[in-house]
Amino acid sequence: MSASPTSSAAGVDWPSRTIAFLGPVGTFTEQALLTQPDLAQAKLVPMPSFSAILTAVEAGDVDYGFIAIENAIEGTVNVNQDTLAFDVDLLIEREVVLPVHLDLMARPGTTLDQITRVWSYPHALAQCRKFLARELALAETEASNSTADAARMLSQSDDTHGAAIAPRRAAEVYGLEVIAPAIEDHDNNETRFVLVAREGIPAATGHDKTSIVVFQRADEPGSLLTILQEFAARGINLTKLESRPTGRGLGDYCFLIDLEGHLSDEVVADAMRSLKAKQADVKFLGSYPMAGAQGPAVRREVEESRRNAAAWVDALRDRIQPD
Numbered sequence: 001m002s003a004s005p006t007s008s009a010a011g012v013d014w015p016s017r018t019i020a021f022l023g024p025v026g027t028f029t030e031q032a033l034l035t036q037p038d039l040a041q042a043k044l045v046p047m048p049s050f051s052a053i054l055t056a057v058e059a060g061d062v063d064y065g066f067i068a069i070e071n072a073i074e075g076t077v078n079v080n081q082d083t084l085a086f087d088v089d090l091l092i093e094r095e096v097v098l099p100v101h102l103d104l105m106a107r108p109g110t111t112l113d114q115i116t117r118v119w120s121y122p123h124a125l126a127q128c129r130k131f132l133a134r135e136l137a138l139a140e141t142e143a144s145n146s147t148a149d150a151a152r153m154l155s156q157s158d159d160t161h162g163a164a165i166a167p168r169r170a171a172e173v174y175g176l177e178v179i180a181p182a183i184e185d186h187d188n189n190e191t192r193f194v195l196v197a198r199e200g201i202p203a204a205t206g207h208d209k210t211s212i213v214v215f216q217r218a219d220e221p222g223s224l225l226t227i228l229q230e231f232a233a234r235g236i237n238l239t240k241l242e243s244r245p246t247g248r249g250l251g252d253y254c255f256l257i258d259l260e261g262h263l264s265d266e267v268v269a270d271a272m273r274s275l276k277a278k279q280a281d282v283k284f285l286g287s288y289p290m291a292g293a294q295g296p297a298v299r300r301e302v303e304e305s306r307r308n309a310a311a312w313v314d315a316l317r318d319r320i321q322p323d
Contacts, residue, residue, distance in 0.1 A: 014041040018062040019195075020053040021046060026148035026170035032098040032193045033066045039195070048145050050080050057196060058088045065090070070192040071100070073127045073185060076242060081256060084196070084285055085213045085244065092211055092286030093202055094195040101189070102128055104180035105151060105171040106163040112179050115139055119150035120165035128165055131183040139163075151176055192291070202288050204262035206306070209239065211285035214275055215246065215254045227255060230274050234267045236260065263287040 019039060022029040023046020034040050042064070047053050050067050057065040068077050084090060102124055106115065117140045118125070118132065124147050125132070132141065144150035144164075151170035154162050164176065171178050216223050231238055240258035261268040264287070276282045 012038070014038050015043075017042045017064065018045055019043070019064040019066055020056050020062040021066045022050060022053065022068070022146050023047055024146070024148050024152055026151060026167060026173040027146045028098060028100060028167055028191060029066060029068060029146070029193065030148070031167060031169060032096050032191070035096060035098065036094075039064075039066070048149075050077070051083065054080070054083050054088050054090065054196070057090055057198065060198070063197065064093075065196045066193060067196065068123075068191050069095075069194050070240075071123060071127065072188060072190045074123050076256075077123065078244070081242075082244060085254070085256060085283065086247065090196040090198060091200060091284075092194045092288050093197055093200055094288050095209070095291045096193045096195070097190050097291040098193065099189070100127075100184065100191050101168070101182045102147070102165050102184045103168050103171065103178045104128075104131075104163050104165055104183050105154075105176040105178050107154065107160060108175070108177050110160055110163070110177070110179065112136075114161055115163045116161040117142060117159070118163050118165060119144050119154060121145070121147045121150065124165045127185060127189060128183045130185045131180070135180070136163075148173070194288075196286075201263060201286065204264045204287070205289045206301075207290050208260070208262040208265075208287055209258055209290045210261055210263060210268055210287040211256075211258050212272065212275075213254055213256055213283040213285065215280040215282070217278070217280040224255070227275065227279065230271045230278075231259060234271050236267060236271060260290075261287075 019033065019042045021027070021033050021044060025046065030044070033044065045062055047056065053065040053067055056062045067080050069080055070076050112135065115136055116138070118136060119142045122143050125141050125143070132139070144153060147166035148170040150164035151166040151174045154164045155174035155176055163179070165183070168178060214227055237260045238257060239260060240256070242256045243253045244256055246252045246254050259268070263269060272282060
């Protein structure tokens with residue numbers, strides 16, 4: 001289930017905007033992007049790598065980038081998370097969560113026992129370890145720029161012993177046959193994607209997430225606890241906490257944090273002020289609506305609660321006696 005269009009989309013002339021995504025046609029990135037009716041109206045620009053996407057957005061060559069950030073099986077897509085944390089100044093405006101099913105496909109007429117080589121994106125290969133070990137233990141695996149690119153390369157080759165791991169749409173686009181469907185290791189495989197831009201923070205919806213990077217002032221006992229206490233003391237729930245090397249030397253780490261709430265929430269703003277004052281630095285990556293099946297319902301409930309609360313206060317104020 002994907003996130004609904006955010007309030008930040010209001011008034012945006014999407015047909016005049018450009019969004020870069022991981023190509024070619026048929027990738028999971030494209031599939032996730034097309035679940036968003038407003039974003040699908042934009043000019044979609046396929047690019048060969050996530051790094052190329054982020055570089056193009058920062059340079060102003062495209063208006064937005066759409067990238068994978070996390071997978072339920074393999075965890076964070078480190079190259080993308082690190083690029084956002086260290087190399088570019090971009091903001092997350094939306095997240096989309098897509099159920100992922102990986103199929104093994106080959107040229108028409110090829111059977112499973114003929115496969116000696118399997119192409120796919122490294123994360124996809126990793127998500128199918130058990131199937132590959134069980135069914136194709138002797139086959140070589142080769143990395144491609146994307147799952148769909150593996151399907152495209154296979155379709156353009158004369159390799160009758162090769163196969164690709166990709167979405168079913170890629171088989172349709174590139175004329176391949178699925179010889180083993182849904183080969184991922186786990187049933188509940190999902191990938192989280194984010195829309196990034198040079199500027200812009202969506203308005204709060206009442207069901208939001210904020211992403212930040214916290215750099216420690218010093219690597220000393222209790223430093224992580226000091227950071228976590230800022231959130232615990234304010235009752236802020238963390239949905240993700242991950243440490244990453246900063247690249248400045250062994251033992252120098254920062255913390256990538258996703259938390260419930262929006263920058264406009266005073267409790268979130270207060271926590272960020274305190275962190276900024278006490279730690280070496282805090283990089284803000286964005287506040288945006290949470291994705292998920294319950295997201296739209298929760299936002300509707302929050303909006304209704306706000307209207308009811310406003311009506312209650314107005315009714316009380318109407319009872320104030322004039323001077």
